Amino acid sequence: MAATKRVYKDCPARGFVYVWEGPIRITHWVNVTSILVLVLTGLYIHYPFVRPNPVDAPYMMGTTRYVHYVTGIIFATSVLVRAWWAFVGNKYAHIKTFYNPFNKNDRKYIVSYLKYYCFLESKPKHVLTHNPMAQYAYIGIFLVFLFQIFSGLALWAQFNPEGTLFAIFGSIFGVIANQWVRYLHFFSIFIIAIFLMAHIYAAVLVDFRTHAGDISSIFSGWKADIED
Incomplete structure (x- = not known):
């Protein structure tokens, strides 16, 4: 019996557009790396799942906290740079690309996604910037990030109650x-973890359906401008 020949349709691109500038891609990967380190060290601070001999590693918890704090500062800086770039970046990363649910044309894209x-x-409508559902999810997770940064710095600052x-x-x-600040700071880890899994799933799914290069674009900055 002859093997079934699989035919792949060529990507109907009108061209390629430089969508994600350097600061967008850099902050994206800094955020990813920082979150992974913060989650791992945060879980350890909450529950020390590795307990080496105190003679061999007497400063295990102290080192973990130090890494957590330094990574938190890097993460906070990256988040603020990304927020700033929403006002000074190109039209694809700018806050003006926000899909307004009260705008008739924007609603078409919102409903489609x-x-x-x-x-x-x-198959959803093709967009070069973030799609509407992704935008709303990013706004939500950005608010979680802000809470994590603020609460994390507040918890850290307790070492010197008289300090700035x-x-x-x-x-x-x-x-x-x-204690509730500590609880909320800890449980927000799981919100971020769920977001990361959903983000990866959605990005891969949309990329496979639209062939616009969503995944590769976060490395190169370029996306295919697909004809609907």
Whole structure:
């Protein structure tokens, strides 16, 4: 019996567009790396799952906390740079690309991607920038990032209650009790983990359906401009 010949349709691209500038790609990978380190060290701080001989590694917890704090500063800087680039970057990364649900034309794209992610549409409308559902998810996770940064710095600042750092970030303890800040800071790890898994799944899914190069674009910056 002859093997079935599989035919692949060529990518119907009108051309390739430089969408993601250097700062976007750099902050993306800095965020990914930082999150992985922060999650691993954060889980260890919460529950030391590795307990070496105190003679061999007397500063295991101290070193872990140090790595967590330094990585947190790097992550906070990267998040702020990405937020800044939303105002100074190109038109694809700019805040002006936000899909307004009250705009008739924008609603077409919002509905298209909503149907697609609910498995009610086989192929979404092509966009060069972030699609509407991704945008809304990024805004949500960005707010979680801001809380993590603020609460993390507040918890860190407790080593010197008279210091400037505590004066700036310690105000959170006037709204949320100390232990609850710790709980929320810890449980936010799982929100971020769920987002990462959903983000990877959605990016791969859309890339396979649209052939626009969503995955490769975060390395190269270029995406295919596909005809709908």
